[in-house]
Amino acid sequence: MIPQNFEYSSPRSLEAALDQLAGGPDGSADGSTKILAGGMSLIPLMKLRLAAPERLVDLRRVPGLNYIREESGVLHIGAMTTHYEVESSALVRAKCPLLAEAAANIGDVQVRNVGTIGGSVAHADPAADYPASLLALEASVTLVSKAGERTMSVEDFLVDTMTTALEPGEIVREVTVPLEKSGAGTAYAKMVQPASGFAIVGVAARIGEGFARIGVTGLASKAYRARNVEALLEGGADAATAAAVIAEGVDANSDLHASADYRRHVATVYAARAIRQAISRKY
Amino acid sequence: MKQTTNLRINGTSYVHEVEPRLLLIHYLREVAGLTGPHIGCETSICGACTVAIDGKVVKSCAMFAVQADGSDILTIEGVAASGTLGAMQEAFWNEHGLQCGFCTPGMIMASRQLLERNPTPTEAEIRHGIDGNLCRCTGYQHIVNAVQAAAKAGA
Numbered sequence: 169m170i171p172q173n174f175e176y177s178s179p180r181s182l183e184a185a186l187d188q189l190a191g192g193p194d195g196s197a198d199g200s201t202k203i204l205a206g207g208m209s210l211i212p213l214m215k216l217r218l219a220a221p222e223r224l225v226d227l228r229r230v231p232g233l234n235y236i237r238e239e240s241g242v243l244h245i246g247a248m249t250t251h252y253e254v255e256s257s258a259l260v261r262a263k264c265p266l267l268a269e270a271a272a273n274i275g276d277v278q279v280r281n282v283g284t285i286g287g288s289v290a291h292a293d294p295a296a297d298y299p300a301s302l303l304a305l306e307a308s309v310t311l312v313s314k315a316g317e318r319t320m321s322v323e324d325f326l327v328d329t330m331t332t333a334l335e336p337g338e339i340v341r342e343v344t345v346p347l348e349k350s351g352a353g354t355a356y357a358k359m360v361q362p363a364s365g366f367a368i369v370g371v372a373a374r375i376g377e378g379f380a381r382i383g384v385t386g387l388a389s390k391a392y393r394a395r396n397v398e399a400l401l402e403g404g405a406d407a408a409t410a411a412a413v414i415a416e417g418v419d420a421n422s423d424l425h426a427s428a429d430y431r432r433h434v435a436t437v438y439a440a441r442a443i444r445q446a447i448s449r450k451y
Numbered sequence: 452m453k454q455t456t457n458l459r460i461n462g463t464s465y466v467h468e469v470e471p472r473l474l475l476i477h478y479l480r481e482v483a484g485l486t487g488p489h490i491g492c493e494t495s496i497c498g499a500c501t502v503a504i505d506g507k508v509v510k511s512c513a514m515f516a517v518q519a520d521g522s523d524i525l526t527i528e529g530v531a532a533s534g535t536l537g538a539m540q541e542a543f544w545n546e547h548g549l550q551c552g553f554c555t556p557g558m559i560m561a562s563r564q565l566l567e568r569n570p571t572p573t574e575a576e577i578r579h580g581i582d583g584n585l586c587r588c589t590g591y592q593h594i595v596n597a598v599q600a601a602a603k604a605g606a
Contacts, residue, residue, distance in 0.1 A: 169474075169493045169512070175452060176471035176517050204518075211513050212495055215474075224471070226518060252507070256568075276583025277564060278498060281507040282514070363496050365582075 171214035178226040182233070182339075186314050188225045190337045197336030201225060205248060205287030208279050233286070233341070236260060243267075243345040247286025252277070254285060263347050266354035266372060270301035273358050275365035286340040289322065292332045292390065293366070294421065299326060299391030300372035301356055303383030305345045312341040319344070329389045352376030353449030357442035359386075359434050361425050368426045371414070371439045373446035375401065380410075382443075387435050388418050397439060407447065411439035456520045460485065461529030471517045475509075476500040478516035479526060487527035487556050491585070498584030501557035502526045508564045510583070527556035530563070539563050539601045548597030550588035557584045562598045571602055 179185045190197045202221035204210060213219040227233060233248035236257050243264050245254065254260055255271040274280055274288075274297045288298045289309055302322040310319045314337060322343075325333050334340070358370035367386040371394075374381040380401035382394040396417075400410040415432035422428040453468040456478075465483050476493075479485045479502065488511055491499035495513035502511045503525040530537040536544065539559050549555045558581060565572060565580035572580060577598045578591075586594060 171472045173470060173472050176454060176515070178517075178520070207515075207518065208495070208513060211515070214472075215494075228518065276498070277561060277580060278501060278508050278510045278513075278583045279495075282509050 169215040171211075172217060172220040174214075174221055175223045176226065177223070178229045180229045180231070182230050182312065182341075185225050185227060185230050186312070186337065186339065188223070189339065190314055199336055203227060203290070203339055205290075206250065206283040207287070208275070208283035209287065209291040209293060227339070238263065238347065241347050241349070243347055245285055245343045245345070247340045247342055248284050249286075251275075251280035251283050251285070251288075255280060264305065264345055266301050266305060266356060266374060267298075267345065269354070269356045270297045270372065273297050273356060273360075273370075279365065285343050289325065289343065290332060290334060290340045292326055292328075292330050294329050294388065294390050295361075295366040295368070295370075295386040296391070297356070297358065297367055297370055297385065300367075300370045300383035300385035301354075302343065302345070303391055303393050304354070304372040304374040304381040305383075306381065307343055307345045309340055310342045310344065311335075311338045313338040317341065323393060326390050326392075331390075348376070350376055351451035352379075353446040353451070355442045355445035355449060357438040357445065359438055369431055369435045369438050371435065371442040373439070373442040375443065375446045375450065378402065380443075382414070382439065384414065384435065384439075387415060387420055387431055389421070394439070397443075401443065407440045407443040411436050411443055414439045454517055454520075456516050458483075458516070458519055458522060458524055460524045461526060461532055469516050471515055473516045475502075475511040475514045475516045475519055479511060479524075482516075485526050485528050489553055489556055491553065491557075496585065497554070498557040498561060498581075499554050501560040501584065503560055503564065506567075508560050525560075527559060530559060537563075538604060539566070539597075542597045542601035542604065543594070546593055546597035546600050548590070548594045550586075550590045554584060554586045554588075558586065558594055562594075562601065565598065566602055570605070572598070574599070 201223040204224045204226040233246045235246040251271040261268045354374045356372045359368040370385040372383040380398045385391040420428035489499035491497035500511040
């Protein structure tokens with residue numbers, strides 16, 4: 169399990185990291201340089217030689233990328249914030265418990281100690297835990313490049329399996345979550361693949377007065393919002409009725425852990441669990 | 452291109468020129484000569500290679516040695532550095548928390564982290580806390596007993 173050789177740097181400023189990602193101050197990004205955050209997704213891929221970047225730019229020494237703070241009703245989480253830091257943050261647990269619940273369900277403690285929220289969303293694994301919750305929370309990502317910054321919804325950011333709207337030369341700088349004004353209830357229900365810790369299916373539910381948001385991971389080629397389930401719930405349907413349609417029209421994933429039909433069935437079961445629990449937590 | 456890597460492992464300073472692709476577990480075992488952390492699966496599943504970096508347990512097969520430059524690393528060798536077993540090791544001994552022993556270095560490191568963060572875990576919390584570590588002898592019940600005993604002893 170020896171990766172292909174590469175050059176490694178750990179710049180001490182975001183400007184230097186962006187320069188190196190772009191291949192130098194006057195260069196343009198050609199994709200041969202990858203950003204290294206926690207490495208919990210990238211390094212296993214490199215060991216299997218499914219990824220073979222020529223250069224890695226490690227963000228661990230870049231200041232100002234690891235924070236959790238609330239500003240005017242919005243939760244800001246720096247890209248290099250680890251899953252353990254999100255899981256154990258008093259602020260996240262109090263103001264955005266769904267995100268803490270999702271973080272606590274990622275992999276194992278060794279992964280949560282190192283893996284980062286920015287790395288997770290940039291990797292866009294279709295079975296990752298965060299995206300379901302970030303979709304249900306209507307979160308956004310802020311991307312930075314030498315040309316400046318832009319912000320987009322996580323829903324627009326996640327394009328397909330391991331494919332995002334990140335342009336060459338761009339880095340995920342932070343994730344933002346609008347905090348709840350009224351008392352919505354939230355829950356994340358996940359069928360875990362016991363060896364890897366990834367979700368076979370994971371459903372995040374956020375249900376408040378007159379609205380429902382349902383994020384689904386593991387079922388399809390990318391995490392998505394189940395708008396058909398949301399509409400039924402908003403129309404007054406009960407949990408089982410709404411959950412039953414979650415896989416309708418979805419081209420479900422199939423692998424050695426779960427066939428497409430089984431995944432579709434499991435999705436209805438876990439959706440119903442997440443919805444019921446979210447409703448029971450409304451305040 | 453090789454890079455100079457400065458690591459402090461179990462209180463001792465190690466300075467070596469290494470290729471960036473050298474995994475930390477290979478550095479620990481082959482460069483530093485510390486064979487306590489084991490290579491089980493080498494696919495970041497089994498946890499036998501678990502060590503603590505700046506107080507946080509990681510799987511050293513899922514990290515490059517250059518990423519740990521400037522860090523403080525604790526391996527199982529450093530847990531009983533004085534020649535006396537640490538409290539968690541003592542509990543594993545007393546409760547028969549190991550059979551073949553291959554997973555034990557990682558189990559001890561993960562269990563120590565668990566009690567540091569939660570000194571009085573429930574059984575479910577213990578099982579969640581060590582679910583990144585596999586025991587192929589399937590001796591989990593005695594491992595859980597050992598962690599409970601260590602918690603009771605205030606380890």
